[in-house]
Amino acid sequence: MRVFATALTFATAALALVPGRSSFERRQSALDTYITTQTPISKAGVLANIGADGSKDQGAKSGVVIASPSKTDPDYVYCWTRDSALVFKLLVDQYTQGRDTTLNTQIRNWIASQGRFQQISNPSGTVSTGGLGEPKFNIDETAFTGAWGRPQRDGPALRATTMITYANSLGASDSYVTGTIWPLVKLDLDYVAQYWNSTGFDLWEEVSGSSFFTTAVQHRALREGAKFATALGDSTRASTYTTQAANALCFLQSYWNPTSKYASSNVNGGSVVRSGLDANSILASIHTFDPNAGCDAATFQPCSDKALANHKAVVDSFRATYALNSGKAASAAVAVGRYKEDSYYGGNPWYLATTAAAEQLYDALYTWNKQGSIAITATSLDFFKQLYSSAAVGTYASSTTQYTAITAAVKTYADGFLAIVQQYQGSGGALAEQFSRSNGSPLSAADLTWSYAASLTAFEARASKVPASWGASGLTVPATCSTGGGGGSGGTVAVTFRVTATTVFGENIYLTGNQAAIANWDPNSALLLSSSSYPTWSITVNLPASTNIQYKYIRKNNGAVTWESDPNRSFTTPASGSYTVNDSWR
Ligand code: NOJ
Ligand code: NOJ
Numbered sequence: 001m002r003v004f005a006t007a008l009t010f011a012t013a014a015l016a017l018v019p020g021r022s023s024f025e026r027r028q029s030a031l032d033t034y035i036t037t038q039t040p041i042s043k044a045g046v047l048a049n050i051g052a053d054g055s056k057d058q059g060a061k062s063g064v065v066i067a068s069p070s071k072t073d074p075d076y077v078y079c080w081t082r083d084s085a086l087v088f089k090l091l092v093d094q095y096t097q098g099r100d101t102t103l104n105t106q107i108r109n110w111i112a113s114q115g116r117f118q119q120i121s122n123p124s125g126t127v128s129t130g131g132l133g134e135p136k137f138n139i140d141e142t143a144f145t146g147a148w149g150r151p152q153r154d155g156p157a158l159r160a161t162t163m164i165t166y167a168n169s170l171g172a173s174d175s176y177v178t179g180t181i182w183p184l185v186k187l188d189l190d191y192v193a194q195y196w197n198s199t200g201f202d203l204w205e206e207v208s209g210s211s212f213f214t215t216a217v218q219h220r221a222l223r224e225g226a227k228f229a230t231a232l233g234d235s236t237r238a239s240t241y242t243t244q245a246a247n248a249l250c251f252l253q254s255y256w257n258p259t260s261k262y263a264s265s266n267v268n269g270g271s272v273v274r275s276g277l278d279a280n281s282i283l284a285s286i287h288t289f290d291p292n293a294g295c296d297a298a299t300f301q302p303c304s305d306k307a308l309a310n311h312k313a314v315v316d317s318f319r320a321t322y323a324l325n326s327g328k329a330a331s332a333a334v335a336v337g338r339y340k341e342d343s344y345y346g347g348n349p350w351y352l353a354t355t356a357a358a359e360q361l362y363d364a365l366y367t368w369n370k371q372g373s374i375a376i377t378a379t380s381l382d383f384f385k386q387l388y389s390s391a392a393v394g395t396y397a398s399s400t401t402q403y404t405a406i407t408a409a410v411k412t413y414a415d416g417f418l419a420i421v422q423q424y425q426g427s428g429g430a431l432a433e434q435f436s437r438s439n440g441s442p443l444s445a446a447d448l449t450w451s452y453a454a455s456l457t458a459f460e461a462r463a464s465k466v467p468a469s470w471g472a473s474g475l476t477v478p479a480t481c482s483t484g485g486g487g488g489s490g491g492t493v494a495v496t497f498r499v500t501a502t503t504v505f506g507e508n509i510y511l512t513g514n515q516a517a518i519a520n521w522d523p524n525s526a527l528l529l530s531s532s533s534y535p536t537w538s539i540t541v542n543l544p545a546s547t548n549i550q551y552k553y554i555r556k557n558n559g560a561v562t563w564e565s566d567p568n569r570s571f572t573t574p575a576s577g578s579y580t581v582n583d584s585w586r
Helices: 002-007 013-017 023-048 081-096 104-118 155-170 175-195 212-231 235-253 279-287 305-317 351-371 381-387 401-424 449-462 516-521
Strands: 208-211 373-376 394-397 492-500 507-513 530-533 536-544 548-557 560-563 569-572 578-584
Touching (some): 023 081, 023 449, 081 104, 081 449, 104 155, 155 175, 155 212, 212 279, 279 305, 279 351, 305 351, 305 381, 351 373, 351 449, 373 401, 381 401, 394 401, 401 449, 492 548, 507 536, 516 536
Antiparallel strands (some): 373 394, 530 536, 548 560, 548 569
């Protein structure tokens, strides 16, 4: 009976009715069938959105990844550094691990294109003045100059990680590595080493502050970058990257919320009010997974007690948020979105967040299996209890009944997230960005490249095909954190704000914005500007260096406050020196 069932694992769902198979085996088999069908669909979905030969690439240049072919509501026909680096990480892993030997040209086209993007002056700066933090570009390789949440500092780190993974497969003496990859990776890592401690927009492009995902991927990039620099004989950079990696790892610990047992995804974020529970942290865990690092909590490994407690807290935050999740047992998988307060396109579950919830657990299963045991701590106890009610603090070797029961329960739980994606995907396996919080129908950008890639990385993790190690094993967190010698919050810059504004008698112009030095958006404490050069009003303020500043002018007349129109004004302070903005009242 067993032999028969196993041989036909990929056969039809009718097999699910074969007597003698447990419900666990039946569910596994149904999901196996889905994955077998969906894998080529998702892969085709990724490749369709890459220029110049993608069937839906909208005319993108060679190696340019469009976020989605959707031209309106929303217009996603741009190349985001983050999306493209994450998508190519999948393709590089597939190529370097021999799962798809056809991808070499595509990978090199992407590298060449990213090298050109690095050199484009854009609203975040030039290649040497912060421009590497620009989040997205036009698909003809020109700058996008519209208003946007910029800079976003995860992009250069993610791009470096993808390029280093490819370079490692070629070896440090390969001429393509020394001549092409290293010069590009150097720029990105120098940027990360300088700016990791500066605020910027989060991966959702909404909050300016410090973001867990961004810090985690920056730490990773610096760490593997240091090794790469050593292999290439650049000991000066290796040492800079190592120093800043240690500082970033130290800072990463500060996001942890010990009382509520989760990583607050956004900190230093000014006036934005959110719980901090966000798929940001689950994505951080899977994109910094190191199969050789065990269940290390300092690097938030998928099976660490902190990352598991966080997984529970984040997933639970969506249980009561979406009608789609109502009626599901506390131990059942649910649809997962970005964060529960989200309102973008109605604030719905996202496919890539739901697959990430599965992927973290598959990564955890991989590591438990590899180390031959599961440890349950006071921090992770509630995660385990939701799935296995008699879980207790302790370490369970793979020979124990507890280990067998827990791993089966985690696998079932993880599979449940993928089953939700299966249930609510579009026809023909289409994966958009979101699916409706009320009825599950696909919403927002159609054929999101990142959604397809995210489904594939989850499928691969389920099949124990995991990314290469990046050096997370055996790290120690410095006892005291340093903010680093880069352009981080160590230094300040004297910024002069000048605004032309005509006023009536008794009326004055004030300034406020997202920094303590400019009153954190509080109109009552806003700074009065001098009218000595009326109609130009001005003030000079010391602001943190290399930091994105958001601000507005306000008028006050006898207690009546008038704000300038939206959007907020913004700029990034230089690393040192002084800076002037010249504005006209809006
Ligand atoms: C566009 C960004 O891509 C999205 O993440 C964000 O939610 C909206 N702008 C609203 O700010
Ligand atoms: C909005 C998402 O919030 C952001 O992370 C992504 O980069 C863009 N859409 C493009 O997919």
